[in-house]
Amino acid sequence: MAERPDRWIGVALDRQIKPGSSNPAIVGGNAIAVWRAEKGPANVWEDRCPHRGMRLSFGFVRDGMLRCIYHGWGYELGGHCASIPAHPDLAPPKTICANVYRSEERYGIIWTNLSESPNAPLPDAGPDQGWQSIRSVYVARQVAAVKGGLASFDWGGGRVEEIGEGAALVNAGGLSLLIAIQPVDESKTGLHVVAKGEGAKDAKARLAWASRLERLRGSIEAQS
């Protein structure tokens, strides 16, 4: 059974969830759709249409609604079904509702808490402003191995410090990297990485950090 502990898990970089898009992700074995209307914050829903179970991450966004790709049912922010194309004159019953999870955007990362009674605080990495996205990487190893890999990686002199279970901070020469750690399943972990400081301002530097994260992925996957 997929678990839904009460904690915040980073699932994507804010910048990579485009306006008017729906995107698939897996968190601790739970399939989710991360979607954004034409404007506004990202939403995290169970990746399952209440009609016949089609994945909502395959859906598309129109007029602020997430539409299922299968029969076109449209769901408003909050999850209520507001439109059934086959029955345009029918007001859909209020009981038809997608399963909505809590989500927050902070530090340029989209976080979700899948618990039914979410109380845990978001990881605290200081002020929200000034974070630049570097990239997401998915590593074909479970969380424990990836955390080990983070600790032993050559960050160019930087130190790694865990902040709670779901994130880590690296301080390397005037630059802070925040890494959200997403358990995908028993064999995969996602890392969503943002940076702050002088060294994060120009694209060349961010490209160099993106390459370094590819090396991190390679070094962890090279271990058996």
Added chain:
Amino acid sequence: MAIKLYDYSLSGSCYKVRLLLGFLDLEYERHPIGFYPEREHRTETFRAINPLGQIPVLEDDGIRLRDAQAILCHLANKYDMSGLWLPRAPELYGLVMMWLMFAGGELMAASAARLHDLLGYDLDIETARRNAHAAFRILDDHLTRREIEGGTWIVGDHPTIADVACFPYTALSNDGGIGLEDYPALRNWLRSFMHLPKFDAMSGISEFA
């Protein structure tokens, strides 16, 4: 003389060619091949047209071409007066060729997975999916760097035949049981491609993006 395409509507390789014909507003005659279940591409008659027994094949003014990538080069070279789809600038041309080869090479693992799942081809599906994921990761890493540089397309500031060649089997990956969860930049590139003017969907690809 008219352009003639030996075509199968569910073929991702034929779709590469149909996409570019559409982007370039070219009229053509469609010669449908009974790929499944008839296996018309394996008949003696069709092997006289393409000894490899594969589609697409394109005929244009006495020239007969096989291989989707070669056909894309031919069409862009001959008909795209803007030069945007096949840029000749030395800093772009080689890169377009490189990603074209990737589309006809490594990315075809996603086609193999799809033939297995959709048409029951007898092949090692685990290997096909693993190789497809390896190819998607390479393309996603590249597109991630392009995003950081402020770019959208595989090469340069305009979509090229490299994008056209890489699009079909990436967009159809779900047909082969391959999810795109791990490839955010690749997903955003797919969506940008589907928003291009004159973009045409095919079965297995949503017309909405």
